[in-house]
Amino acid sequence: MNKKISFGKISANFSQNSEKVEATGTFGTFGPPKAIQSLEDDAESQQLKNVMGISAFGKKAKSFDIKEMIAQVKATAREITKKPEESVETAEESNEESDDEDFVGPPVPDHLLPSNVEKPNSNEKKVESDASDEEAEETVDNNLFIPCTHETQMIHGTKAVTALCLDPSGARLASGSVDYDVSFWDFAGMDSSMRSFRTLQPADNHPIRGLHYSSTGDLLLVISGATQAKVIDRDGFEKLETVKGDMYITDQAKTKGHTAGLLAGTWNPITKEEFLTTSADGTVRTWDFYEGGKQHKQIIKCRAQNGLKVSPNAVNYNREGKVIACGCADGSIQLWDFRKSSVAPAKQIRKAHSPAEITSICFSHIGDNLLTRSCDGTMKLWDIRNFKQSINEVGDLYTRYDTTDAIFSPNDEVVATALSLEKGQKNGVVLFYETKSFNLIRKMQITNSHTIKIAWHPKLNQIFVGTGNGLIKCYYDERRSLRGATLCVVKHHRKAQQSEVVSSQQIITPHALPLFRQERRKTSRKQIEKDRLDPVKSKRPDLPITSGQGGRVASSGGTLSSYVIRNLGLSKRVEDDQDPREAILKYAKEAEENPYWITPAYKNTQPKPTYAENDDDEPEEKKSRTE
Structure with missing residues (x-):
């Protein structure tokens, strides 16, 4: 049977008709030659074309073999596995060849063609270039990323926050101020109210200059205006206090501790028990925690160019904990290496800044860069390998606090400083600069006061700023910041639940017996007054006792002197308004019957006692002198 099947119905006689297949001018058919086609099939196809309103599909179809089609499919599969460039060239050649020849059916839509075979036009090239530009911008933004999409604040007090520090894990924040207080903030335990869980004064009446x-x-190392540094634990309990030096000894190396107020301090990043402190006496002293702070471990004497002592206002360890960098009050930078000598600095720059206090000195996380900030309004970047001239410098940065910060970002691509x-001026700002060129990236508005301290934690990826009005601003990014303040802002503050008082219903029984009758209270005020007199309901505390029974001490005390006064003096006390003669004579009868003291003594000389007689005659008044 050689009947033609059209529109997807394929004949089963592939063996007889596989050599040559001829298609009609409509959609193309598989079957015997045109001479053998029946009139019914032509009528059926014509009727379908009339119903669909189709006259013809494309150009005239050409003859093709199934073997050629299979070979073409294999070639297409090979092209797909080729590289994109080779496939594009092959597609161009095939398109040029196919343009010259006729094709079967309508053209294939563009969105159905394989992407690796398409020929890219000018518009596609433009889209690709735009995508590459966006990727480059994202790369730049990732390097210079600053988490500042969201912010929150914590209230330390009303005065300037001059010390700010986060622990290495980022779980707690410690803040200090000129109001002598140190506050502890626990991010896991805080809610959206952002309240500190502990506030204390570790240095009595001395302002806090540094916390580390x-x-x-x-x-936690506490650096205050006192001469003694303190080390406290995470909960605020004192663990160590350094010894105070003798201020009357001229040679500072002969004293065990500082003799003037502290200026700065920090912990060794490698040796966990070692920390150092600087003082206005011109020395830097290192201490060992396990020695109890009884004597310094090593000492450095900072000298000015004229040989006199100079105060190291800022100090820091490098990342290896082997080099100490000191920023002095005369604007000089001195690097000390204990492995070489503690008498003279390993490197120094006398005129690094103008003769003004260096407020901050900081090593980069990776590399040999050193960042300094001074009260002369400048911030400079140095390379300690070539320590003769600064790499970058920016000026016009006004500061009035000698603890103003300048720090590196966690990836060392950005530096930030407070202003x-x-x-x-009305608003305090924090400026962010690119490290390589010192170009200003961002000027962040903080609050209507000074900005002093900055802390950028690498694990949290959050920025904390201490201001002059007692606020601590926290900036973070919702997608790139972890833990820290993000844990607190989502916790709603729960108000204290008021104690719910359930009034008991009173059952009124007017004809009850007096034993079971309950008093009916008219007003709540009378009931409150009645409960006030009841010691159980009013929860009255124990009254003061007048005796010492039951192991409790009486109000007069429990010492020996109080016992003597109570038992001897007060028990036989003589009233002041009593006549002493009457007080003596009331024991006359007892003394006469049982003589013990006086009578036996006068028994021989005066057997009968003789008393002075009472004379009622008053002495004559003194006559006034008459002239």
């Missing part, structure tokens, strides 16, 4: 967590996060308000 140890490398393990279990100890104080000048006359006429």
Whole structure:
């Protein structure tokens, strides 16, 4: 049977008709030659074309073999596995060849063609270039990323926050101020109200100049205006206090501790038990925690160019904990290496800044860069391998606090510094610069006061800023910041639940017996007054006792002197308004019957006692002198 099947119905006689297949001018058919086709099939196809309104599909179809089709499919599969460039060239050649020849059916839609075979036009090239530009911008943004999409604030007090530090894990924040207080903030335990869980005054009436967590996060070094540094634990309990030096000894190396107020300090990043402190006496002293702070471990004497002592206002360890960098009050930078000598600095720059206090000195996380900030309004970047001239410098940075910060970002691509308000300015800002060129990236508005301290934690990826009005601003990014303040802002503050008082219903029984009758209270005020007199309901505390029974001490005390006064003096006390003669004579009868003291003594000389007689005659008044 050689009947033609059209529109997807394929004949089963592939063996007889596989050599040559001829298609009609409509959609193409598989079957015997045109001469053998029946009129019914032509009528059926014509009727279908009339119903669909189709006259013809494309150009005239050409003859093709199934073997050629299979070979073409294999070639297409090979092209797909080729590289994109080779496939594009092959597609161009095939398109040029196919343009010259006729094709069967309508053209294939563009969105159905394989993407690796398409020929890219000018518009596609433009889209690809735009995508590459966006990727480059994202790369730049990732390097210079600053988490500042969201912000929250914590209230330390009303005065300037001059010390700020986070522990290495990022779980707690410690803040200090000129109001002598140190506050502890626990991010896991806070809610959206952002309240500190503990506030204390570790240095009595001395302002807090610096707070530094140890490398393990279990100890906190407190640098105050006093001469003695303190080390406290995470909960605020004192663990160590350094000894005070003798201020009358001229040679500072002969004293065991500082003799003037502290200026700065920090922990060794490698040796967890070692920390150092600087003082206005011109020395830097290192201490060992396990020695109890009884004597310094090593001492450095900072000298100015004229040979006199100079105060190291800022100090820091390098990342290996082997080099100490000191920023002095005369604007000089001195690097000390204990492995070489503690008498003279390993490197120094006398005129690194103008003769003004260096407020901050910081090593980069990776590399040999050193960042300094000074009260002369400049911030400079140095390379300690070529320590003669600064790499980059920026000026016009006003500051009035000698603890103003300048820090590196966690990836060392950005540096940030705080700025104080000048006359006429209203908003304090933090400036962010690119490390390589010192180009200003962002100027972040903080609050209507000075900005002093900055902390950028690498694990949290959050920025904390201490201001002059007692606020601590926290900036973070919702997608790239972890834990820290993000844990607190989502917790709603729960108000204290008021005690619910359930009034008991009173059953009124007017004809009850007096034993079971309950008093009916008219007003709640009378009931409250009645409960006030009841010691059980009012929860009255124990009254003061007048005796010492039951192991409790009486109000007069429990010492020997109080016992003597109570038992001897007060028990036989003589009233002041009583006549002493009457007080003696009331024992006359008892003394006469049982003589013990006086009578036996006068028994021989005066057997009968003789008393002075009472003379009622008063002495004559003194006559006034008459002239």
